[in-house]
Amino acid sequence: MKMTVTLLSSGLLALALTGCASQPAREAQQQLGQQSVLAVNWFQQSGEYQALTWQAFNAAQLAFDAAPSLTGKPKAVIVDLDETMLDNSAYSAWQAKNGQPFSAQSWSAWTRAQQALAVPGAVDFAHYVTSHGGTLFYVSNRDQKDYEATAANMKQLGFPQVTPQTMRLSTDSSNKQARFDAIQAAGYNVVLYVGDNLNDFGGATWHQGNAQRRAFVSQNHQRFGTRFIVLPNPLYGDWESGMAENYNKLTPQQQLSTREAQLRAWSGK
Ligand SMILES: [Mg+2]
Known part of the structure; x- marks a missing residue:
């Protein structure tokens, strides 16, 4: 019994066995999802989001x-x-509506459904690069086992140069630095990195907390807009897990408390 209680109190297990999660854990997970609704609304409905992505690709x-x-x-x-x-x-919206945490299984199912859309400006930019003598490398932490579905989805959306040589998915580490180094070592003059996560600009912030992540931005501020191009993503990212050590292994209740504790709020009049 003691072991059962100990195991059930483990956030890792609670997340892994969602079906067996306690009622408070399920309610907290629902609440985490509900907190994402406005971010999803903004991403899917606002003209401002689309203006920002065009701004990023124009830059x-x-x-x-x-x-x-x-x-x-x-x-x-x-x-x-x-x-x-x-x-x-649409995957984030599904999570929010159903109180579902991210999982490798549901993400892979979403990937295989090939229903991702193109970010506004992305296809045009990809064609601009390839029609002006550039090579585009798609370096993603999607799992290599989902390569075929990802490639099919991208080709259907009109992205050029989708090949096993140019699309480098994750085979071991989510730290992209080794894949970046391999592209440089193959003789390419890498002039630009485009991403929604600081991880997309090198390994310096990989698995770092937000204080270190913000320090990276401060130290590299002159590169943003010239060498590093950032896309807005309020849905998820390492900025969320950067709010606490081992954030992804916390219980839903602990994640809720972490979010609340990280608010910098006016004390009120
Ligand atoms: Mg990304």
Whole structure:
């Protein structure tokens, strides 16, 4: 009995066995989902979101053109996929409506359904790069086992250069630095990184807390808009798990408390 209680109090197990989660855990998970509703509404409904993505890709195009060419080294652009080129907000909406945490299983099912949309401006930018002598590398932490479904979804949306050579999905680590290094080592002049997560700009912030993540931004502030292009993503990201050590292993109740504790609020009149 003691062991049962100990195991049930483990957030990891509570998340892994959603069907067996306690009533308070289920209610907390529902509440976590409800807190995402306005972010999903903004992402799916606002013109402002779409204006920001166009702004990002217009800046990316200018930066691509302005980057100096190096003799013998073809220009390359490294882009992330999810919430950079692909809009998966219907998966976030499903989570919010059903009180579901992220899981590798449901994410893979969503991926295989091939219902992701293109982020506004993404397809145009991809064609601009490839029609102006550039190579586009899609470096994503989607799982390699979902390569075929991802490639089919992207081709159907009109993305160019979708090949096993240019689309580098995750095979071991979610730290993208090794994949970035391999592209450089293959002789490419990587002029631009495009993503919605600081991880998309190198390994420096991988698994770091938000204080370190903000410090990275401060230290590299001159690169944003020229070498690093950021897409807005209020739905999820390492900024959320950056709010507490082992955030993804906390119980839903602990995650709710963490979110509340991290608010910087006016004390009131
Ligand atoms: Mg992403």
